[in-house]
Amino acid sequence: MAEWVMGLISVLLCLFEGYCIQSFFGGFAVPKLCRIRNAGWAAGIAWIVIRAFSQGLFSDMDSVSLIIELLFTFCTLFVFCVCWYRGNVLLKIFLAVQFISLRELSFWAGYSLLYIGNEMIEVLVHKAGTSAAEYLPVAAGILSCFGAVLVVATKCALLFVSTRKIAGSYCNKERGRMGKEVLFYLLPSVAGTLVSVLVRLLLITVTDGAPVLLYEKYPVLYLIIPMIALVLLGAIVFSFRIYQNMAALQEERAEKIILENQITQMQGSMVEMEHLYDGVRSVKHDMKNHMAVLQNLIQKKYSGEDEEIRQYFEGMYQSVEQLDSRVHTGNAVSDAVVGSKFRYAAKKVKGIKLDARGFMLSDAVTIKAYDMGIILNNGLDNAIEACMKMREKQPYAEAYITIRSFRAKNMYFIEIENSFDGMALFDKESGLPISTKEDKEVHGIGLKNIRKCAVKYGGDMDCIVKGNRFTLSVMVKS
Template sequence: MSEASFTLFQNTVVGIEVILYACCLTAFFCPYMAGRKRGHPADIIKMLTVFASYSIIYFFNMAVSMGALVSMFSVIVLLTLTAKYLGMERESALFMGVVFFCIRNLSSLAVASVNFYTGRHLVKGEEGVERVLRNAALNFCLVELLQLVLFSALMYMVARQLRKCRMGLHIRELCYLLLTPVTGILFVNILFRILIVTAGELSIQLYEQYPVLIGIVPVAAALFYAGILVTIISYQKMMGLQEEKERYFVEQQQVHAIQERMAEVDQFYDGIRRMKHEMKNHLTNIKGLLESGDYGGMGQYISRMDESMDAFEFSIKTGNAVTDVIVNDRQKAAEKQGIRFRSEFTYPESERYDAYDIGIIVNNLLQNALEACGKMRQGGRYIFISSRQRRKFFLIEVRNPFEGEIIMDADTNLPISTKEEEPFGRQGSMHGIGLSNVKREAEKYMGDVDIRVKKNEFSVTVMLQERRQV
């Protein structure tokens, strides 16, 4: 192999490497880019944007040799600036870009020891420039392949960890998460500059003077990688605890609201009891109006009594005071908005269900249905709630129409809230937390939540199973 052929071969391998790394970067960003459906033209354009951001800059670097750090910085800045178009927050794009390049640098550092060892054995003892260049090309190809395989494995583990828990990044959290990967990038670049020292025509490798570095350098790279994973995992645990606290707070708020509403209902029932005691007085008044011939006054008096009685009467009776309050309140709210409301809900006969657990489920489902119908500009708006009991199982179903499109979260199988969202898709609204609370309540009863979308109708079915008595 001639020197020209070796240079051509080396440039070809580097070009292929640029394309492969651009594909890896696109695959890393793809799950976090907001879009419609996989394969939709708009999503394909977004993926091509990420791919082009990397490949164009690095091919340009091959032509003008502007430096690895400059290329890396350019790609990260470009991805951060186009984050809004990609459907991501800038903090998220910045974090993911830094993590990507840090792992690439660490994988390169980890195989540097292999490169030194294999390079010496493949080239050592060879005679002739062509054979030396041929073996050097073989070593270069094997090292680059090993680095790519190692990088892919490390990226897969990080991407898998990131998908376990959605994160909301603010400036303080971003600085905390970037500390380790930024330090790793700087450490790798500094170390690469001192591993090979050139003095005139003489090139000295630090590995030759300190052979122990052959083992220490990969260990240092592994420790930096472990630091990145530990930082992500610890932050996710903190976020998980925070989300659990928020869900618990929302649940307690709902229980407190139901309890306050129940207190109001008790006051209404007290009013009914008082009215029964006063019925003799009412009958005396009606009799007096009748005897005086004031039939008009008697009619008005009876009408006022009917209105007073209606105020203490529920139009929908579910068989339980808690669900009576919730369903009737949501019916009145729907009627005010011109939404048809129909209920075939009956509280389960079994005593192994907690009324407030059922109340939280019904309250969240009906509230979400009201919000969906409230956003509709045209078409028939309706809410239908029903229930059925089959032996030890109790099913609650709510159906309502909607406008727009629903994007399902691949991890939770729940819809992603269409309200303003925080970075990494974290749901910052009560709407998003509401369905999570429904699922949480269902899990108390070894149940599940089934969501179906058919044309423009959204249907949620909650299955509960009787809890065993302790």
């Protein structure tokens, strides 16, 4: 009966480990066949199969067999990660090493609790009389099962908490990739795995020709080994969380740099707009003088006077044309930003169609100039970049950028539509497009800043893709 119970406990333990591994791996990587329903559960199923094979192949309980089983488990788990999940090799090494280390340390932290069950059995044997001798095997079996359940429950609790803590601390913008920082992550994990290997090697010693467990020879290890395991578990979890917090701070610093650059650009745009308006006022001021000259020309009566008047009118028209921003949104800052970005787009993308006739700002829209500048600067920068990238792949494709705005009930919408190459990957958590640039810490922040501005005014942001058309829709309360 006790053997059946122990077998059932082993099966339940394997199933729970499968659940933990699929939850842990799913927090870091996406399956290659993500369109298949319940594809994430493949990790749990693979773990159960790996454990079944390893227990069948390495049934001996000597130290060498236990170490070979550990190496076999790591290799097969790593191969599964390479075949099933997207991402680079460093991430897959991290997942395999990290989970095996957490599992081993959780086991050794709970294994010492067998001491409680063994002590209870010894107390039962010493105190039980000869009359109760026939019941001793049953009672000993029950206590053994109790000790095994205690060990398994402790191991499951530690494994569940540690995997959840690490997966929950992961804050990378793009799942499936890790850089050189993985070496820092793996230091405590490798240390924990080596400690586990060392304990496995020394677990069984030979005394007077008979195998003896190290725990029986040195009972103090029932306290020392779980303490070492718990310390290493804490080091793995907290070192990963600390590094992720450092990465988040670095990202905030990068966002701050981007915002400072945007403020500088906005200040330049506002200065440009002020110069433009000063020029318009200057032309208006000199209009009387121009009219006086025209009157004198009209009064002249000599041949060619009509041609001279025509040339003068043409020169005056060109002067006014140069001062006109050609973008009229009803707001000086928006005129400057859109006009500046449109001029830049016309230089970078030949033949691009630019249209802002449908974009108007009224006094009812209470968006501050600073926030409006962030929305337009980031949105137009992304649109121009998308058109440039499309032209690199398709030199003769039609490129365009259109800005429009409209009101629906008490909401005000700003939409920036542009052509692009049709290739867009979206992050499942944020719903934002994933930047294709190598420097992920700096690039890809613009859309987040737009969303922050929209949320600030009780709205939100959405990205809509239809074929080769990309639309950034920003909604705010008017």
